Amino acid sequence: MSSKNWSALDEVSVDKEMSERTIRIQGPRGASMVQVVGLLQELGIASEDVDALATGPPGSNAYDVVFKEKDKCDSFLKYFNKGARQYKDFDYEFSMFVRQIVTLKVYWLPVCTRPMVIHDIFSKFGKVVSIGNDTLQIGDFETLLGVRLFTLKVSVSEKAAIPHIVAFDCGAKAQVTMQGRPPLCLRCLELGNVRGACPCQKFS
Known part of the structure; x- marks a missing residue:
């Protein structure tokens, strides 16, 4: 299987409106989508609040959460002050997608x-x-x-x-x-x- 390198993904490649209501959750080694969903539910985030979930490359342990509403995204990050949260004995860090x-x-x-x-x-x-x-x-x-x-x-x-x-x-x-x-x-x-x-x- 062959691959081809394209130009770098930059701000022009990203949907700005969508990125502004997206957070990145950085998980520990061994993290999974199931655990991230459990973390979100424990923090009061329901499926009705979320547009999409995505994982990063293998080994990155990074998960992107797209909120339906920017205000919900902003209030979520403000509440946690872009810090970390422990779930099932592992620490998860939160940051804005646009600045990670x-x-x-x-x-x-x-x-x-x-x-x-x-x-x-x-x-x-x-x-x-x-x-x-x-x-x-x-x-x-x-x-x-x-x-x-x-x-x-x-x-x-x-x-x-x-x-x-x-x-x-x-x-x-x-x-x-x-x-x-x-x-x-x-x-x-x-x-x-x-x-x-x-x-x-x-x-x-």
């Missing part, structure tokens, strides 16, 4: 690289919310990794513009992954597969 929170990881940077480098690069693509390090745990051994873990608040077009590779004038490079985004193959530089399972390797 995305989680990214940056690989290959020297471990001593200052957080301000991450901030300066990615503040061009949205608002930097948090910057930290991923962790490693093997048995009783636990430590920080050089992999940077951070979150951005972005629009649809800003999210689409976030690069897979950041190149520096000194020749150094950093790989950027985003939760829910198809990976970049480091062998063929195509989206959707990884180096170990790249179709090109059978010909090399």
